[in-house]
Amino acid sequence: MTHLSRHPTSYPTRYQQIAAQLEQELSSQYRCGDYLPSEQQLAERFEVNRHTLRRAVDELVERGWLQRRHGIGILVLLRPYNYPLHANTRFSQNLFEQGSHPTSEHLLAVLRPCNGHIASALSREEGETIIHLRTLRRVNGVPLSVIDHYLPDLDWWPALQQFRSGSLHEFIQQQIHQPLTRRQTRISARRAQAKESRLLEIATHAPCYACAP
DSSP states (O other), rough: OOOOOOOOTTTOOOHHHHHHHHHHHHHHHHHHHOBOHHHHHHHHTOOHHHHHHHHHHHHHHHTTSSEEEEEEEEEEOOOOOOOOSSSSOOHHHHHHHHTTTEEEEEEEEEEEEEOOHHHHHOOOOTEEHHHHEEEEEEEEEEEEEEEEEEOOEEEEEEHHTTBBSSSSSIIIIIOOOOOOOOOOOOEEEEEOOOOHHHHHHHOOOEEEEEOOO
């Protein structure tokens, strides 16, 4: 049984206390993809009514720790991860080292003409043919990111058509024998597009981060 102060002048409020304790437990006892006990069970544990418990859960939903799934329960999302950005940053390796299980799912592989900002990033003429791959990255089974990869060297195309899952970085190093380094990264925020929302299993037009070279 968990006992928290009920004094009417105490600060923080009751629901904030519960949210703080649950946040500690989420960071140490839960993994991404787990579900919390039901609101009724949590309300009984903390000896509060469901309205107070719901406000505590809402706090953690707003902070990105939890997601309500109608008819299913309260899903634990990704805990914060350290993600250093440097020339040799690798998505899979970073998360493996922090005890998570990242996976990659192949969605698209085509040749296409590059447009203005992609052509500029790749030092190619606008309209020049490039390779476009799209992958869905999951961490512990939960969708985390949709990645569009644009590659300028058409000699890689035969090998890249065989890529189906795993780390694209490792695939290119092992199959094409080409080392890769990160030159720059631009981070911004925007609303998820409809297709992205479906793939990431988030609300339509939910806010997300966008990273570009």
